[in-house]
Amino acid sequence: MGHEIASPPAPLPVGRGEIERLTCLGDSRPHCHSERSEESLRGDEVTGMRERKEKHVSTNLGEVLHCEPLVSTWGTSVGTTDDMTDGTATTQERAMVQPIVSMREIDKRFGPVRANDKVSLTLYPGEIHAVLGENGAGKTTLMNILSGMYQPDGGTIELDGKPITIGSPSEALAHGIGTVYQHFTLVPNLSVIENVVLGTKTGFVLNLSKGEQRLKEVLTEFELNTDPNVEVRHLSIGQRQRVEIIKVLMRGTRVLLLDEPTSVLTPTEVEGLFRILRRLREEGVSVVIITHKLEEALDVSDRVTILRGGKNVGELGPDDIASAGRAGARQRIVETMFGGMPAAAETFQQHVATGKTLLELSGVSAIGDRGEIAIRELSIQLRAGEIYGIAGVDGNGQKELGEIIAGQRKTTTGRLALDGTDYTNAGVATLSRAGVGYITDDRLGEGVVPGMSVAQNAALKTINRSPFSKGFWLDRKAIEANANTLIEQFSVRTPSAQTKITLLSGGNIQKLMLARELAMDPRVIVCNKPTYGLDLKTAQFVLQTLRQEADSGKAVLLISSELDEILEISDRIGVIYNGEIVETFERAQVDIETVGRLMLSGRAAVAGSAA
Amino acid sequence: MNERARMSSISILPIVSSVLAIVMAFVIGGIFLEANGKDALHAYRILFERGLVNGDGLTETFKKMAPMLIVSAGLLIALRASVWNIGIDGQFMVGALLAGVAGAAVAGSVPNPLMWLIAAVAGIIGGMLWAVIPALLMVKFNLNEIITTLMMNYVAVNVCAWLVKGPFRDSSVVAPQTKQIPLADRLPFIPGTEVHIGLIVGLLCVVVVAILFRSTVYGFCLDVVGRNRKAAIHAGLPVGRLAGSALILCGAFAGLAGANDVLGIQGLFKANWDPGYGFTAFALVYLARLNSLLLIPFAFFFSFLLVGGDSMPRRADVPTYFVGMLEGLMLICFAVAVYLERRWHAISERIRGRPDDRIEPESSSGPSALEGLEISS
Ligand SMILES: Nc1ncnc2c1ncn2[C@@H]1O[C@H](COP(=O)(O)OP(=O)(O)OP(=O)(O)O)[C@@H](O)[C@H]1O
Numbered sequence: 001m002g003h004e005i006a007s008p009p010a011p012l013p014v015g016r017g018e019i020e021r022l023t024c025l026g027d028s029r030p031h032c033h034s035e036r037s038e039e040s041l042r043g044d045e046v047t048g049m050r051e052r053k054e055k056h057v058s059t060n061l062g063e064v065l066h067c068e069p070l071v072s073t074w075g076t077s078v079g080t081t082d083d084m085t086d087g088t089a090t091t092q093e094r095a096m097v098q099p100i101v102s103m104r105e106i107d108k109r110f111g112p113v114r115a116n117d118k119v120s121l122t123l124y125p126g127e128i129h130a131v132l133g134e135n136g137a138g139k140t141t142l143m144n145i146l147s148g149m150y151q152p153d154g155g156t157i158e159l160d161g162k163p164i165t166i167g168s169p170s171e172a173l174a175h176g177i178g179t180v181y182q183h184f185t186l187v188p189n190l191s192v193i194e195n196v197v198l199g200t201k202t203g204f205v206l207n208l209s210k211g212e213q214r215l216k217e218v219l220t221e222f223e224l225n226t227d228p229n230v231e232v233r234h235l236s237i238g239q240r241q242r243v244e245i246i247k248v249l250m251r252g253t254r255v256l257l258l259d260e261p262t263s264v265l266t267p268t269e270v271e272g273l274f275r276i277l278r279r280l281r282e283e284g285v286s287v288v289i290i291t292h293k294l295e296e297a298l299d300v301s302d303r304v305t306i307l308r309g310g311k312n313v314g315e316l317g318p319d320d321i322a323s324a325g326r327a328g329a330r331q332r333i334v335e336t337m338f339g340g341m342p343a344a345a346e347t348f349q350q351h352v353a354t355g356k357t358l359l360e361l362s363g364v365s366a367i368g369d370r371g372e373i374a375i376r377e378l379s380i381q382l383r384a385g386e387i388y389g390i391a392g393v394d395g396n397g398q399k400e401l402g403e404i405i406a407g408q409r410k411t412t413t414g415r416l417a418l419d420g421t422d423y424t425n426a427g428v429a430t431l432s433r434a435g436v437g438y439i440t441d442d443r444l445g446e447g448v449v450p451g452m453s454v455a456q457n458a459a460l461k462t463i464n465r466s467p468f469s470k471g472f473w474l475d476r477k478a479i480e481a482n483a484n485t486l487i488e489q490f491s492v493r494t495p496s497a498q499t500k501i502t503l504l505s506g507g508n509i510q511k512l513m514l515a516r517e518l519a520m521d522p523r524v525i526v527c528n529k530p531t532y533g534l535d536l537k538t539a540q541f542v543l544q545t546l547r548q549e550a551d552s553g554k555a556v557l558l559i560s561s562e563l564d565e566i567l568e569i570s571d572r573i574g575v576i577y578n579g580e581i582v583e584t585f586e587r588a589q590v591d592i593e594t595v596g597r598l599m600l601s602g603r604a605a606v607a608g609s610a611a
Numbered sequence: 612m613n614e615r616a617r618m619s620s621i622s623i624l625p626i627v628s629s630v631l632a633i634v635m636a637f638v639i640g641g642i643f644l645e646a647n648g649k650d651a652l653h654a655y656r657i658l659f660e661r662g663l664v665n666g667d668g669l670t671e672t673f674k675k676m677a678p679m680l681i682v683s684a685g686l687l688i689a690l691r692a693s694v695w696n697i698g699i700d701g702q703f704m705v706g707a708l709l710a711g712v713a714g715a716a717v718a719g720s721v722p723n724p725l726m727w728l729i730a731a732v733a734g735i736i737g738g739m740l741w742a743v744i745p746a747l748l749m750v751k752f753n754l755n756e757i758i759t760t761l762m763m764n765y766v767a768v769n770v771c772a773w774l775v776k777g778p779f780r781d782s783s784v785v786a787p788q789t790k791q792i793p794l795a796d797r798l799p800f801i802p803g804t805e806v807h808i809g810l811i812v813g814l815l816c817v818v819v820v821a822i823l824f825r826s827t828v829y830g831f832c833l834d835v836v837g838r839n840r841k842a843a844i845h846a847g848l849p850v851g852r853l854a855g856s857a858l859i860l861c862g863a864f865a866g867l868a869g870a871n872d873v874l875g876i877q878g879l880f881k882a883n884w885d886p887g888y889g890f891t892a893f894a895l896v897y898l899a900r901l902n903s904l905l906l907i908p909f910a911f912f913f914s915f916l917l918v919g920g921d922s923m924p925r926r927a928d929v930p931t932y933f934v935g936m937l938e939g940l941m942l943i944c945f946a947v948a949v950y951l952e953r954r955w956h957a958i959s960e961r962i963r964g965r966p967d968d969r970i971e972p973e974s975s976s977g978p979s980a981l982e983g984l985e986i987s988s
């Protein structure tokens with residue numbers, strides 16, 4: 001397999017041993033106890049006194065944590081592995097390799113919706129497998145079936161050639177199938193090590209201090225330079241995701257499922273994640289990744305399965321990718337995904353807006369959720385007809401900036417004016433009536449009300465206005481009609497307007513939120529990651545819509561961590577760093593390098609050298 | 612996306628879980644009785660006979676149902692907005708006291724219906740008064756309403772005791788109590804029964820609350836606040852005012868229930884009179900899974916429990932508070948049932964494969980009690 005080409009034949013790479021031990025945790029197959037772990041065990045017994053009960057605990061912990069750092073294999077294998085060439089070798093050998101998991105003809109219906117319609121998916125050890133498809137294609141459903149969250153209506157799942165049923169997520173874990181959900185399952189108030197150990201079948205007595213030193217090393221291997229004792233809530237999203245991965249691996253995972261793991265990460269974090277995934281591949285783990293970003297899929301995966309309307313519509317193996325070339329492969333994937341080539345992405349016409357200033361922030365400051373100063377004396381002006389892009393690494397105040405304009409966050413200094421009128425700290429309701437629309441990036445946290453229907457969520461923000469209310473009374477018909485219009489306009493995939501919002505696929509929830517916001521016909525549109533979770537075609541549609549809104553005389557503030565997106569449609573770009581707009585550019589003058597540096601350091605020039 | 616959230620849709624199962632929880636509570640309670648050397652079957656037979664079978668007992672049950680319905684209708688409003696009003700007992704008491712004083716003051720000098728109205732309004736004002744303080748503390752200073760409403764209960768007990776021993780005392784009798792409303796001036800019976808019309812008021816309250824959540828903007832907004840406060844803020848709803856008003860409304864209902872008992876049964880307010888409906892109402896509203904119309908059957912059930920429980924000491928040598936223990940057990944079993952229900956989703960899905968076809972007991976806006984429980988934790 002791939003890694004055998006990449007890594008030196010002998011001695012056995014230290015790293016592989018570790019992952020073997022990582023992956024055999026949670027089941028106690030005897031072959032898992034490699035010599036090294038026995039040794040480290042004995043070592044432990046000398047250094048520490050343990051009771052029998054504790055021994056079991058530490059055995060497991062020891063197996064995982066008492067091992068050598070992996071850096072050696074890590075660096076070399078990743079460095080020398082080229083996806084394409086590696087891929088070819090892999091397929092040749094694959095004929096003989098038994099798949100870890102094969103899902104055959106999986107059916108899953110939700111009422112009238114056939115979320116999965118005879119879908120098959122085969123996973124081999126040591127591969128990264130991308131599952132692609134448009135919004136609502138059934139990707140998440142398929143993963144939920146494999147992770148035991150849903151039961152299939154038909155079809156079979158085989159593990160190592162033997163048919164199994166997966167009744168619950170914990171059964172899946174017992175089978176070595178681990179899932180990293182987009183909404184992490186870590187306990188924020190527990191430390192990293194507590195979170196990692198929590199839920200492992202190690203008995204009741206924890207021996208944290210012993211494992212700590214070793215966990216530290218494992219953390220370093222996973223490029224997590226944090227103290228294992230730090231509470232998880234202090235970690236960034238990317239770091240939490242890694243802790244989550246480590247946690248899942250600790251439970252003996254041979255098949256790792258990741259549902260849109262990159263949408264919450266910065267580009268650097270994405271790179272880091274991919275390094276980890278490649279490394280796991282070297283260790284024989286089979287990784288499934290769902291993503292809407294084709295470039296990422298092509299970067300990292302050996303094999304691609306494409307779903308459309310709940311059916312398998314294509315699979316590209318490593319040789320297909322290699323022979324088609326990257327651009328060719330990309331095109332084939334897009335065609336298969338959408339059933340034909342979507343209209344060529346139009347290039348947007350940027351222009352210097354000359355309209356009147358619709359929104360003006362002057363010297364605005366605000367405190368963030370954790371009591372830090374999130375926005376410092378920030379000033380911007382948005383003119384009618386322009387799209388102003390806010391570029392920046394997540395967590396530099398862009399979220400707070402959006403919230404201030406929407407009225408959701410109070411300012412401590414400065415002034416906010418709409419079309420010349422002062423609206424400082426006027427509150428959400430007033431600002432929304434005055435024509436500010438805000439598309440939040442936290443769609444499940446604050447964007448929608450889980451448990452309410454699509455129709456109710458679509459009417460949520462204007463429920464006390466006509467036509468949804470007649471004085472005291474709700475007009476249910478109007479609420480439903482409105483939802484149906486929005487569903488139509490944004491082709492939201494839902495069985496009906498009465499369906500619970502949380503039953504929609506991620507991308508479809510996002511579409512509904514956008515539709516709701518734009519239907520309010522705001523003069524100033526603030527959107528934070530508007531294309532988050534959307535498939536290529538829909539993302540393009542959303543950007544087009546924003547452009548049209550701007551062209552029709554509105555002002556758009558586009559906050560995004562994706563520079564490409566910002567560069568694509570913005571007329572002006574401001575780089576936010578540490579709560580300040582450090583630099584603004586006209587679109588024509590943008591120098592990507594400089595923007596990148598500004599995003600990372602707030603300074604245009606590399607420290608020390610004159611610009 | 613949070614895939615687990617997808618699983619927690621309302622289904623017909625909730626009622627099943629509630630009923631199972633009740634059955635389990637009886638079983639555990641029975642074991643407890645047996646362990647204490649009592650004949651559990653005998654005790655339960657007494658309980659059921661008294662509350663359900665004897666014509667007399669049934670009348671008592673229906674009388675009890677009136678305050679149960681009124682109080683739980685109010686509590687439902689609060690809990691749907693995720694406001695935890697623990698202070699129902701205090702609000703009830705203050706309402707009952709004011710209703711007793713006002714009713715007795717005007718009795719005889721105005722027509723009875725007007726007297727009832729005056730007493731009811733006095734009761735409502737009393738209940739609201741007692742809820743306004745925690746509501747303000749909650750909205751203005753972000754103080755936890757669980758603690759403030761609980762504290763207000765103690766204040767109510769003492770203030771009412773003092774008032775009824777002092778300013779509001781009927782000096783013609785020895786016991787500290789308000790002036791009695793003459794029997795002839797109390798609430799009339801529903802024709803053909805011996806149940807006073809308070810029961811109809813109670814049923815009306817439930818219907819009003821059902822309409823509130825089904826068809827009004829206010830009810831919708833309360834649901835939004837209760838289900839996702841952040842979304843409510845994001846949508847520009849006046850979250851503080853909504854939550855505060857839900858608490859005050861809940862107090863108003865509790866006060867009305869106080870007036871109901873004074874006008875229908877007691878005729879006066881006595882010091883230390885505290886029927887303790889608050890806790891029962893919590894059990895009731897949760898077992899009804901925050902669904903307004905389900906309050907009616909569950910109110911009947913709990914009323915019969917209370918009535919039957921009253922007769923257990925005499926006839927089965929089981930203390931009255933055994934019923935309180937049963938209620939507690941029901942809540943615990945209910946929590947377990949909700950947990951099992953989650954597991955059941957997976958199994959039922961395997962069998963039926965159509966989780967979306969589940970029957971929803973009420974408007975789609977009714978949160979499952981499951982979510983309510985999560986709010987509590
Ligand atoms: N629990 C459920 N109940 C009802 N319908 C569901 C449920 N889960 C998924 N669906 C429906 O099944 C279809 C597939 O959903 P799924 O979440 O698998 O899509 P997806 O490919 O992950 O899309 P996205 O890219 O938008 O996340 C959608 O139409 C969705 O509405």
Ligand SMILES: [Mg+2]
Pocket residue numbers: 139140141505506507
């Ligand atoms: Mg999905």
